[in-house]
Amino acid sequence: MLLLISPDGVDEALECAKAAEYLDIVDVKKPDEGSLGANFPWVIREIRDAVPADKPVSATVGDVPYKPGTVAQAALGAVVSGATYIKVGLYGCTTPEQAVEVMRGVVRAVKDHRADALVVASGYADAHRIGCVNPLALPDIAARSGADAAMLDTAVKDGTRLFDHVPPDVCAQFVRRAHESGLLAALAGSVKAGDLGELARIGTDIVGVRGAVCEGGDRNAGRIRPHLVAAFRAEMDRHVRDHADAAAAS
DSSP, X not given: OEEEEOOSXXXXXXXXXXXXXXXXXXXXXXXXXXXXXXXXXXXXXXHHHHSOTTSOEXXXXXXXXXXXXHHXXXXXXXHHTTOSEEEEEOTTOOSHHHHHHHHHHHHHHHHHHOTTOEEEEEEETTHHHHTOOOGGGHHHHHHHHTOSEEEEEOSSOSSOOHXXXXXXXXXXXXXXXXXXXXXXXXXXXXXXXXXXXXXXXXTOSEEEESGGGBGGGOTTTSOBOHHHHHHXXXXXXXXXXXXXXXXXXX
């Protein structure tokens, strides 16, 4: 599994840089603008410059409305600013067809500029609370639009977590559908160290966290600390090894 860490700005990105050996992707977002809130282009550039060159930077383009042209331009801005993973939160799409239309525009805008960039179609485990597309539709939406990955997060940050809305066995269906379509499967949403065993068991490719590596486990008031990133990575690797050993033994 790859570990994606989401700093809220350049200062925290510098803390991530100190823990670069323990993480795989640095994610740029603006939490006060939503679960997948978009940050400014210059912040993406500054974070790209702040972290080691071999660590890819991902950037969210927002909890987006059903406005394909607007979203395509936002996605182009993110890749031009230095992000190599472009995440789109399909917040305002109420049907798979709307979501596919938005994502096709994003894929074209991003890939025309940088063919090796990865486009991530992101949905919400708590979709029932906001009226957007069903979480299990995301892999098909990503595949039909030509995206590279499907992701689930939580839209409402009220203390509920990924598995509160989509239990592990349903997440396993999500991962399986993504893999059957040749996609990466990413899971986030107040993920804690205690969730890592299940995430390893179901074959998750990318785990996204913030609060779990912040002081006090608080994604808002706490700050990312390198020793917490290191501890989380160690626990994640332990579960991946244990799962691999169990699979080999069986």
